[in-house]
Amino acid sequence: MSILVNLGLGLLFGLGLIVSGMSNPAKVLNFLDLFGTFDPSLAFVMGGAVVVAFIGFRLVLVRDAPLMAPRFQLPTRSDIDARLIVGPALFGIGWGLGGFCPGPAFTALGLAAPGTLAFIPAMLAGMWAARALAERKV
Amino acid sequence: MTDFTPVASLIGGALIGLSAVLMLLAEGRIAGISGIASRLFPPYGDRAFPGRLAFIAGLVGAPLLYAAVTGASVVQTVSANLVLMVVAGLLVGFGSVWGSGCTSGHGVCGLARLSRRSFVATGVFMAAGFATVYVVRHVIGG
Numbered sequence: 683m684s685i686l687v688n689l690g691l692g693l694l695f696g697l698g699l700i701v702s703g704m705s706n707p708a709k710v711l712n713f714l715d716l717f718g719t720f721d722p723s724l725a726f727v728m729g730g731a732v733v734v735a736f737i738g739f740r741l742v743l744v745r746d747a748p749l750m751a752p753r754f755q756l757p758t759r760s761d762i763d764a765r766l767i768v769g770p771a772l773f774g775i776g777w778g779l780g781g782f783c784p785g786p787a788f789t790a791l792g793l794a795a796p797g798t799l800a801f802i803p804a805m806l807a808g809m810w811a812a813r814a815l816a817e818r819k820v
Numbered sequence: 821m822t823d824f825t826p827v828a829s830l831i832g833g834a835l836i837g838l839s840a841v842l843m844l845l846a847e848g849r850i851a852g853i854s855g856i857a858s859r860l861f862p863p864y865g866d867r868a869f870p871g872r873l874a875f876i877a878g879l880v881g882a883p884l885l886y887a888a889v890t891g892a893s894v895v896q897t898v899s900a901n902l903v904l905m906v907v908a909g910l911l912v913g914f915g916s917v918w919g920s921g922c923t924s925g926h927g928v929c930g931l932a933r934l935s936r937r938s939f940v941a942t943g944v945f946m947a948a949g950f951a952t953v954y955v956v957r958h959v960i961g962g
Contacts, residue, residue, distance in 0.1 A: 687846050688871040692878020693885050695839035695851065695924075700886045700894055702825075702832020708897040709822045714953035721822045723829040728927060730833025731840070735932035738841030748848030755849050757920070760936050769919020770926070770941040774948025776911025779904055779956065783923040784853040784916060787909075788879035790896060797898035801909040808913025809858035816918070817863065 684750055696789045702727040705789045707781025714778050769812075840929050847871065852925025853879070854916035919945075 696705075703709045703723055713724035747753055777783050782790070782801055790798045843851040847868075856872045859865075883894045899905055916922035919941050921930060926945075930938020 684847070684868075684871045685874040688874035689878045689881075691839050691843050691846070691851070692875035692880075693882050694842070694878075695836055695853075695875075696879040696882025697886055698832045698835030698837075698839060699879075700832070700882055701835060702829045703822070704829075704832065705883075705894055706822070706896040707899070711953055712822050714949045715957055716950055717954060718957055719821050721824050723822075723825050726826045726829035727833035727836070728931075730830040731837035731928040732833075732932050734834045734837025735840045735928055738837065739844060739929075739932055742841060742845045745845075748845060750846050751848040753848060754844070756933070757850065757930075757935065757937070762937065762940055765918055766920065766937055766941055767944055769915045769917070770944035771915070771948045772911045773915030773919055773922060774945035775952045776908040776913075776915060777923075777945060778949040778952025780899060780908030780912065782898075782908065783912060784857055785879060785922075785924055787912075788853070788857070788876055789882050789894075790898065791880050792883050793894060793896060795896070795898040795900075796902060797900055797905040800902040800905040801898075801912075804906040804909025805913035806857070806861075808910040808915070809854065809917045810861045810913075812914045812917035813858055813861060 687750065695785065698731070699786050699789050702730075705786045707786070707790075709781075710777070710783075710786070711781040836924070836928060837932070840924070840932070850925055850929045852921050852929060854913075854922040855920075855925055858913075858917045915945075 699705045704727055709721055709723055712719045712721035780801055784805060787798065787802055787805060791802060840851040843849060856875055859872055887893055921941060926938040926941040931942060
């Protein structure tokens with residue numbers, strides 16, 4: 683059951699990325715190109731997503747528990763540490779170089795562009811390395 | 821050039837937000853793609869591996885659903901510079917996990933939860949993205 687629900691949620695999320703145009707790296711890079719071929723679409727994607735999530739999260743969190751798990755598992759930290767600056771800085775540089783963040787990269791996999799096929803294994807290797815390094819430190 | 825698509829982007833964004841809300845309702849978790857993808861690797865702290873793999877499979881399968889529903893195919897332009905794309909992939913993968921989230925976990929779910937950490941992270945990756953494209957297109961490429 684959980685597998686089907688997650689598959690459906692992934693499809694819905696991916697459909698949103700495609701409809702919004704964010705599965706196209708060129709659109710993301712043009713959003714980031716403030717002083718060139720600026721395309722503000724990404725701000726509308728984030729705006730639409732944040733408004734729906736802002737309202738929806740509040741409606742859901744009235745409940746005592748989610749439907750398919752014993753309890754809600756939400757991040758609780760509020761401290762600003764070095765990792766919270768270094769990580770997003772590296773992520774932002776990579777995002778600006780390739781125009782892909784993780785979600786759109788996965789929706790692009792099936793189209794099998796050579797750049798995507800180079801990006802995804804490297805991204806997974808980077809994720810693995812970050813987790814391995816984090817585990818070793820604690 | 822790409823066309824400015826405010827309506828399609830708002831609708832697509834709302835679908836992304838809806839998926840995040842339903843994820844919280846069903847599983848009680850944040851729909852953060854880097855968190856979901858990176859936990860496909862060991863060590864496993866829970867038994868949610870099949871669900872995570874199914875979510876990623878949904879993302880991968882989404883273009884098929886889109887083509888089936890609309891009859892249109894997905895349009896995209898990806899850089900053919902493979903060295904650049906490998907470097908980009910390493911930075912995106914490492915940075916998103918090191919910083920506890922990417923555009924979805926921090927940029928959508930975190931902002932919607934008014935998380936202080938997510939406001940900081942989103943500000944930093946946006947600034948880094950703007951700066952990188954500026955350098956690539958207007959300093960090196962200009």
